[in-house]
Amino acid sequence: MKAMKRYLYDGTADGLFSAISWILEEEAEPENVVLAEREQTLFEDGFFIATNVTQAESLFVRLRNRAPDAAYSISLFMLAEKGGMESSLLNYIALVFTHGDKVSGYLTHPAVRDIVSLAKKAGRELHRMKGLLRFEKLQDGAYLAKMEPNHNIIQPLASYFCTRLRAQHWFLYDVKRRIAAQWSNGGLQFGTIEQFITPALSEDEKKVQLLWQTFFKTIAISDRKNPRLQKSNMPMKYWKYLTEKQGE
């Protein structure tokens, strides 16, 4: 077996893409390369590739032009923020440049399977949250939705709600990551919140919530209860912020 060449990057997304761009240019056989995040140790085992934002962006643009579907999968994969997958990503991108979008059918290749399956998971949660996110009306008329997703989906989720709820002033808040998105007056901003203070709800909020809870109860056919099916479609980890599941 050939010795694997080892490369390192700084752990950021830009760093990852600059490293991949560099390797694809310099290495004829990316399948014989290991790419990993640099650890804070005295002795580095591998060659460090510096981050170059322009190069990272240009790689992504080239990917999007060559294979838009695969580029979308990659951006979903990045939402998973999963470590240890860098070499798979490198190999996947190399395959994308040879096969284009057809690569997603190549599920027998381990790198394709790695990336596609993680991308699918992230995509599934993103789609789910588009339905399961719940806003509450605050005293000042703005709306707030809290969530604790497994993947870091606040950016695509927020841009989805920009078109859907464009006439409202709203916030999304990722409780675990402490990231917030704000939409107001046609502008979207992201930021981190160090100390979250729960704001007061508007006066009619509880009334509307009660209407929804009532609808939720009456729409079910009571002698066809099927909690297992309900949970498999709507896992319990999402119930915490679901208006209809409060007080259960």
Place this chain on the structure above:
Amino acid sequence: MDTLTKLQILSGAARYDASCASSGSKREASSGGIGNTSQSGICHSWSDDGRCISLLKILLSNDCRYDCAYCVNRSSNAVERASFTAREVVDLTLEFYRRNYIEGLFLSSAVMQSPDSTMERMVRVVETLRLEEQFGGYIHLKIIPGCSSELVRKAGLYADRISVNIELPSQVSLQRLAPQKHKDAILEPMALIGREITSSLVERKADRRAPRFAPAGQSTQMIIGASPENDFQILRLSQGLYKKMNLKRVYYSAYVPVSDDNRLPVLASPPLLREHRLYQADWLLRFYGFSAEEILSDDLPFLDETFDPKTAWALRHPEFFPVEINRADYATLLRVPGIGVTSAKRIIAARRFSSVTPEGMKKIGVVMKRAKYFITSSGMSFEKAGRAPALIRQQLLLGEATATLPSRQLLLPGLFL
């Protein structure tokens, strides 16, 4: 009566309606308004019976003048009656939509004073939502048979999907069980909607700004088991509706006894398995290139209870098999039991790179325990040659001993308008 009580009565009365789909329409948000629709449809919650909730599904009123034998809201039945005002429905829809509880509204109604006055109030709801509130979310509106064509046209301009329920699979049954409804009053608006949809599509090709008419199409619903029609009659009716009326979907709803009216059959339990088989056969009509005459015939007028319609067809057609996975075209792959639309597409995609192996087929999602009797992979078969259908039947039965009804489609009739 306050809104909460009305909501309780009027969502309870709508609960048995089959259709919940919110997909198939793409409506952009207007700049000052609220909401859009998405092509794939979104579930916002799942109720305690496990069904997807995507729309605020309610009746405008359950205060019915008609007396259809199979319906809880028939005038001779003693239930609590309620009616929403148009404004109440508009406000509920908006408040729910702003909090992301729903994709939109599904509005149906019993016949209040007259079909026209009822439909008029329903149209007022959607008109207010679209024009005054600039609501861009999904709207499914039921047409009250017998209302004016002017109201049907208006409904189609504002709604994403409209539907007229066909109720029962034949005119004779309709006359017997729903004497105040007439076949023509059902078929006329259906045909009108079909024509309007087609012409709006043509116009929009010429001019993108031409108005849309029910962009998510029209659907209908019929009750199964309250009248004597066989499955072959029902499937041929559906096939005609898909082909001639351009329907997007036909929903089937197993009849559940709601009264001891002697015009109705006495059933021990709702024919849920039959309903399920009809949905499967309907699927074959729409996505698998089957015709009703291939699935059933006058000599064989009922769907097999033991096997799904595709497996039943395959067992009757041994000459069609085995199918070679690495060569067969898409239409042929689709005929193999255990291979669905997705897995057929995946097989075709995967074949580009290398031939598909049994391992690969499992990963792709092929149900091998069913498919293995009907396929070869690069010339290799999975079962001994000389597959006598009778033997395969037996084998399949053994493997299928645990098959249970999917609980997704448990539909009882309630209101069929």
